[in-house]
Amino acid sequence: MISPRTIWAKVLQGRYGCIESFPKTPNVDKRDSWWWKDICWVLQQGNYWLDEKIERCISDGSSTIFWEDKWIGGLRLLDVFPRLYSFAFDPLSMVGHNGNWEGSTWLWQVKWRREPFVHEEGSVNTLIEMLQEIQIFSSKQDQWRWICDKDGVFSVKSAYSWLQHSMGGELSYSSDFILVTKSLWKCKAPIKCLVFCWQVFMNAFPCKSLLQVRGVEVENNLCSLCSLFIEDPIHLFLMCPMAFNIWLSVANWLEVEVVLPNSLTSLYLYWTNLGIYKKSKQCFKVVWVSVIWSLWLHRNGIIFQQGVMDCKEVLDNIKMRSWKWIKSSVPGCSFSYSNWYFSPRLCIS
Numbered sequence: 001m002i003s004p005r006t007i008w009a010k011v012l013q014g015r016y017g018c019i020e021s022f023p024k025t026p027n028v029d030k031r032d033s034w035w036w037k038d039i040c041w042v043l044q045q046g047n048y049w050l051d052e053k054i055e056r057c058i059s060d061g062s063s064t065i066f067w068e069d070k071w072i073g074g075l076r077l078l079d080v081f082p083r084l085y086s087f088a089f090d091p092l093s094m095v096g097h098n099g100n101w102e103g104s105t106w107l108w109q110v111k112w113r114r115e116p117f118v119h120e121e122g123s124v125n126t127l128i129e130m131l132q133e134i135q136i137f138s139s140k141q142d143q144w145r146w147i148c149d150k151d152g153v154f155s156v157k158s159a160y161s162w163l164q165h166s167m168g169g170e171l172s173y174s175s176d177f178i179l180v181t182k183s184l185w186k187c188k189a190p191i192k193c194l195v196f197c198w199q200v201f202m203n204a205f206p207c208k209s210l211l212q213v214r215g216v217e218v219e220n221n222l223c224s225l226c227s228l229f230i231e232d233p234i235h236l237f238l239m240c241p242m243a244f245n246i247w248l249s250v251a252n253w254l255e256v257e258v259v260l261p262n263s264l265t266s267l268y269l270y271w272t273n274l275g276i277y278k279k280s281k282q283c284f285k286v287v288w289v290s291v292i293w294s295l296w297l298h299r300n301g302i303i304f305q306q307g308v309m310d311c312k313e314v315l316d317n318i319k320m321r322s323w324k325w326i327k328s329s330v331p332g333c334s335f336s337y338s339n340w341y342f343s344p345r346l347c348i349s
């Protein structure tokens with residue numbers, strides 16, 4: 001590992017055993033898990049923000065490394081006193097091994113491989129003064145402390161806030177994008193499909209061009225639906241002649257006229273405002289998600305089951321899925337599948 005003492009390295013070692021060496025630019029095997037590929041990617045960024053925001057909270061000192069862990073004033077002693085570290089008796093000793101109890105009083109006693117020289121005594125004294133500030137408790141174990149929270153407890157929310165702040169304030173999303181994400185979660189489609197749509201909006205799903213960006217080898221990066229253009233999110237779900245055709249067919253089926261915009265965000269907002277009443281708005285939203293989800297499943301079928309592009313099949317799946325989701329979740333929608341198939345506008349008006 002580059003930094004075997006970092007917390008995530010310890011997590012990996014706990015889960016996978018000791019990993020003796022880890023090159024700075026690890027070669028990712030395409031058979032590796034997504035999880036491992038992400039770890040490699042993070043490593044290559046060289047940004048150890050998590051380590052920087054976590055420190056040890058000392059109690060009995062039995063599981064915190066005296067020189068190498070961050071446990072005193074947010075600093076590692078080896079960084080503050082590199083010269084003293086160079087002749088420390090045991091650079092990997094625990095905090096609790098650098099002192100003794102005399103009765104109920106803890107006395108610090110740092111051990112050296114040699115006596116400090118006169119010009120080093122100032123540093124030794126400073127170290128001892130720093131240590132005097134620390135209280136050792138024999139009855140409690142050391143713990144981790146998350147610096148970004150006043151109670152020291154890690155939460156995804158506080159980490160997210162800190163990351164936002166460190167990147168120069170709130171992440172700047174367009175007002176349209178904020179509208180979309182607020183609206184999407186209220187859609188009456190299955191949650192796994194909503195999560196997928198959200199990943200599509202965030203460019204965080206495994207289409208070919210995004211896989212390549214993440215260093216994954218793909219056989220070719222051409223769109224699985226048309227085999228003509230690069231498979232990126234906007235192409236796959238909107239610009240692809242096949243996807244474009246599907247959107248127009250669905251609009252035709254719903255008896256609405258659409259001019260397809262050039263972004264999925266605009267398309268979503270436009271599409272979901274086609275309904276006038278709450279019920280019809282809900283139904284249009286469900287159909288939108290059904291189109292994305294059905295295109296994605298069809299694309300996967302082409303790749304993984306040697307399927308072929310079949311617009312009629314995609315269209316039928318969109319109708320069937322949207323009917324099932326609407327029937328089970330949108331109040332006042334108990335129409336039959338044949339009614340939905342042949343006259344959807346009558347069903348939702």
Ligand SMILES: [Zn+2]
Pocket residue numbers: 223224225226227228229235236239240241242
């Ligand atoms: Zn295409």
